[in-house]
Amino acid sequence: MNEFTFDLPTSWRHGSGMASRTGEIIKEFGCRKTLLLTDRFLLEQKIIGPVLKSLDSAGIEYVVCGEIDEEPTVRFFDYLADTLDLKSFDSILAVGGGSVLDVAKGLAVVASFGGNIRDYNGFDKVPAVPDQKIIAVPTTSGTGSEVSDGVVLIDEEKNTKFLVISKKICPAAAITDPELTRSVPYRVAVCSGIDALVHATESFLSRDASIITETFALKAVELLTKNFKQAVADSQNIHARESMQVGATMAMIAGMNSHLGLCHALAMPLCAHYHMPHGQACGMVLPAVLQYNAEAENEKVVRLLKTMGLYDDEIGEDATQDRAYEKLNAFLAEISIVSKLGSFGYRDEDLSGIAEATLESAQTPTNPRKPSKQDIADIILKVT
Numbered sequence: 001m002n003e004f005t006f007d008l009p010t011s012w013r014h015g016s017g018m019a020s021r022t023g024e025i026i027k028e029f030g031c032r033k034t035l036l037l038t039d040r041f042l043l044e045q046k047i048i049g050p051v052l053k054s055l056d057s058a059g060i061e062y063v064v065c066g067e068i069d070e071e072p073t074v075r076f077f078d079y080l081a082d083t084l085d086l087k088s089f090d091s092i093l094a095v096g097g098g099s100v101l102d103v104a105k106g107l108a109v110v111a112s113f114g115g116n117i118r119d120y121n122g123f124d125k126v127p128a129v130p131d132q133k134i135i136a137v138p139t140t141s142g143t144g145s146e147v148s149d150g151v152v153l154i155d156e157e158k159n160t161k162f163l164v165i166s167k168k169i170c171p172a173a174a175i176t177d178p179e180l181t182r183s184v185p186y187r188v189a190v191c192s193g194i195d196a197l198v199h200a201t202e203s204f205l206s207r208d209a210s211i212i213t214e215t216f217a218l219k220a221v222e223l224l225t226k227n228f229k230q231a232v233a234d235s236q237n238i239h240a241r242e243s244m245q246v247g248a249t250m251a252m253i254a255g256m257n258s259h260l261g262l263c264h265a266l267a268m269p270l271c272a273h274y275h276m277p278h279g280q281a282c283g284m285v286l287p288a289v290l291q292y293n294a295e296a297e298n299e300k301v302v303r304l305l306k307t308m309g310l311y312d313d314e315i316g317e318d319a320t321q322d323r324a325y326e327k328l329n330a331f332l333a334e335i336s337i338v339s340k341l342g343s344f345g346y347r348d349e350d351l352s353g354i355a356e357a358t359l360e361s362a363q364t365p366t367n368p369r370k371p372s373k374q375d376i377a378d379i380i381l382k383v384t
């Protein structure tokens, strides 16, 4: 068995109605005054009502900031850091999608250690666990930010994503309540769900995978694929939405501990060039990347395809695997993941730059097969 390190710094509390215990959970962590970050929609629709009520009944003092955009930029982050009296809070409660949760982690870092968020850009630049406890209440099922070690913002100066990665910034608590996911619209549910599925598949195949991460990843693949269509089609199917939610958090627990691979490496330049949702980018390259990785890890890819319910045993192995990719493509088409880059304005002259950026990505070295620039270009050409 390979050596491994497995970290889960976050206390994960899950259950229907769990959001109404947020106040007592914050209190349990010794906190009394929290900055509540959320987005306008959740605030206006009163979806965070149970959270607010729980803060009141637990006697937690709070200030609400409901200004977080869908994908915040570094400039917007700086504006928040400058205008909020961050040091006056002992905790930051984030209720929303991955962006809201990521902003909370970033604000805790600058509140505790000073400077600008750009000072912490990259890997392991955060000196210690921030003073402000981060309590994460996700309302979408996908990014896994409620347990992850990452902050992702848009770097508008460089037209790329801005990352802060450190296990020191994992939330103190993740509160997952399936009731909060009822309001997630179809397209958001699809893109975030596919993102989670790709976290699970890439973690399972990663060079840094361990027996622990493989166990989490494979169960996540099962929960996500078995419930995907029902969960996105019917926001009131709480059983399916709960399975997706638990699967998404499990996928990131695996992903954070094993790192990801080529789909995520490709997604970064694809999103920067064509401004598509992250889950759309990950999903559209998944079949081609799995096929590419099967050359190095055929047995594991087959296990994934079987767990996804895409494998027929009755015909020869190659034919079966080809059929599984066809079924995967059909599944992605059915849930409206666009399969061709042409729909986003792809130009032949973009190919080299995207392949180069993918090759240099921090996520490429843990891909099970070491790609050349030409290998990456070939994968891109399959989706043009």
Ligand SMILES: [Fe+2]
Residues within 6 Å of the ligand: 143, 195, 196, 199, 264, 278, 282
């Ligand atoms: Fe992702």
